[in-house]
Amino acid sequence: xxxxxxxxLYVHIPWCVKKCPYCDFNSHALKGGLPExxxxxxxLQDFDQELEAIQGRPLRSLFIGGGTPSLMSAEGFDRLxxxxxxxxxxxxxxxxxMEANPGTYEHDRFKRYRDVGINRLSLGVQSFQDEKLxxxxxxxxxxxxxxxxxxxxxxxxxxxxxxxxxxxxxQTTEDALFxxxxxxxxxxxxxxxxxxxxxxxxIFYSKTPVLPEDDxxxxxxxxxxxxxxxxxxxxxxxxxxxxxxRQARHNLNYWQFGDYIGIGAGAHGKLTDYDxxxxxxxxxxxxxxxxxxxxxxxxxGRRVLEADELPIEFMMNALRLNAGVPEQLFTxxxxxxxxxxxxxxxxxIKQGLLENSDRLQPTRQGRLFLNNLLEIFA
Numbered sequence: 001x002x003x004x005x006x007x008x009l010y011v012h013i014p015w016c017v018k019k020c021p022y023c024d025f026n027s028h029a030l031k032g033g034l035p036e037x038x039x040x041x042x043x044l045q046d047f048d049q050e051l052e053a054i055q056g057r058p059l060r061s062l063f064i065g066g067g068t069p070s071l072m073s074a075e076g077f078d079r080l081x082x083x084x085x086x087x088x089x090x091x092x093x094x095x096x097x098m099e100a101n102p103g104t105y106e107h108d109r110f111k112r113y114r115d116v117g118i119n120r121l122s123l124g125v126q127s128f129q130d131e132k133l134x135x136x137x138x139x140x141x142x143x144x145x146x147x148x149x150x151x152x153x154x155x156x157x158x159x160x161x162x163x164x165x166x167x168x169x170x171q172t173t174e175d176a177l178f179x180x181x182x183x184x185x186x187x188x189x190x191x192x193x194x195x196x197x198x199x200x201x202x203i204f205y206s207k208t209p210v211l212p213e214d215d216x217x218x219x220x221x222x223x224x225x226x227x228x229x230x231x232x233x234x235x236x237x238x239x240x241x242x243x244x245x246r247q248a249r250h251n252l253n254y255w256q257f258g259d260y261i262g263i264g265a266g267a268h269g270k271l272t273d274y275d276x277x278x279x280x281x282x283x284x285x286x287x288x289x290x291x292x293x294x295x296x297x298x299x300x301g302r303r304v305l306e307a308d309e310l311p312i313e314f315m316m317n318a319l320r321l322n323a324g325v326p327e328q329l330f331t332x333x334x335x336x337x338x339x340x341x342x343x344x345x346x347x348x349i350k351q352g353l354l355e356n357s358d359r360l361q362p363t364r365q366g367r368l369f370l371n372n373l374l375e376i377f378a
Contacts, residue, residue, distance in 0.1 A: 002335030004274050005258040007057045008250050011043060011080070012264030014288050016068040017103065020137040021203035022196060026266030026286050027067040036076045038292050044083045046263040046284065046291075046298040051087060053271050054261070058089040061250035062096045064118075070100040074112030081117050095120055095249040097161075103140035105148035111155045121152060122161040122192070127168060128182040135169045135209065149186050159246065161190040166220050168196055169209035176220040177227060184231035189246040193224065194239035238320050238370070255317045256325055257333040263298075265291040277335050280304045310334045311341055315360070315377045319370060324361025344376045351376075 015030040062084075064077070081096070097120040098113060110121075127133050128142045140148075152160060162183045166176040183191060195217065198204050212220070225235065233241040237255060240248065253260065262269035266286040272279050282302040285291050291298065305313055314334055318325045331338055341360075348354035353366035353373040366373045 003332040005333050006060045008061045008253045008260040010262045011064045012267040013066040013069040014265040017139050024199035024202050040080050042292045043263050050261045058091045060091050063250040064098040068101045069098050070104045074116050078116040102145040102148040107151045120159045121157050124163045126165045128179050132168050159189050162188045163192045165196045173219045180224050189243045191241045255320050257314050257317050278304045312378050319362050324359045327358050348376045
């Protein structure tokens with residue numbers, strides 16, 4: 001039977017100091033002052049238009065991403081969070097995460113972020129080597145990243161993520177392991193460690209830098225996994241590692257095919273309509289100026305997921321998790337009988353890509369060749 005899954009909220013702040021050459025997110029270099037009041041007004045009005053579909057459910061997690069959310073003041077976030085709490089119940093243990101750029105870090109401002117209710121930070125460090133940061137177009141240096149982390153720990157942020165890339169231009173295995181060891185030594189509760197990929201519509205796509213060869217990338221990954229394990233980090237998703245019990249609740253909800261509202265320029269959402277059994281995705285208009293024109297619709301598009309799409313939509317998320325998910329979650333979060341997966345599931349088990357158990361869980365081989373595994377369910 002279909003059950004309403006946990007509910008999360010994603011808030012998109014679309015501005016940054018400058019656009020990084022590898023970034024394909026909906027972010028825009030800030031010209032002039034941040035239109036904070038107008039944007040918060042728009043966010044709350046956008047949320048108002050989602051309320052009917054929420055059906056009185058509490059928020060389990062809230063993630064503020066970008067862009068560079070740490071360009072916005074604590075007062076702006078206070079107004080936003082208070083406005084949201086007037087409209088929806090926050091779970092008692094709600095996780096509220098904000099992405100932050102070390103180049104915008106100020107001790108007093110981040111203390112105020114904590115005071116208004118933000119209880120988890122995700123710091124976009126990417127590297128602890130100045131030449132690599134310069135190649136990535138980042139606005140901070142390695143020293144600023146270290147100082148920001150020490151400061152946020154002193155403030156009392158005891159739950160934070162470090163975003164770290166590998167496979168950078170000119171990077172050797174030694175370079176990558178230096179970055180990873182530095183991050184581990186700084187004692188975050190969570191690490192997002194992922195390979196730089198070249199995406200369309202980025203500067204790197206039109207002017208691709210020289211990246212490490214496949215053998216070097218494999219060496220980085222193998223030795224990196226060992227280093228993370230020694231540092232007490234458990235890999236629970238393709239590029240996510242945490243100390244025990246410190247997985248990112250918000251991202252877990254995505255991967256377990258939970259529901260989430262997306263507000264802000266270019267934000268995406270996925271919601272379940274219990275009355276009709278429909279699951280739909282929607283997305284908001286991308287350009288900030290258009291988004292803040294509240295006489296126009298915030299929503300740029302919406303579509304219902306068809307029955308033949310649901311198996312691959314579910315598996316694309318669930319199989320990112322090392323432990324997968326209990327098999328009954330498929331029925332609970334899609335409303336479909338598990339039998340619709342039977343043929344593909346048996347084939348994946350015979351291929352050694354899926355565990356033969358009461359979980360939908362990739363084997364080690366399945367994790368290494370995830371695209372091959374997913375093709376079976378497509």
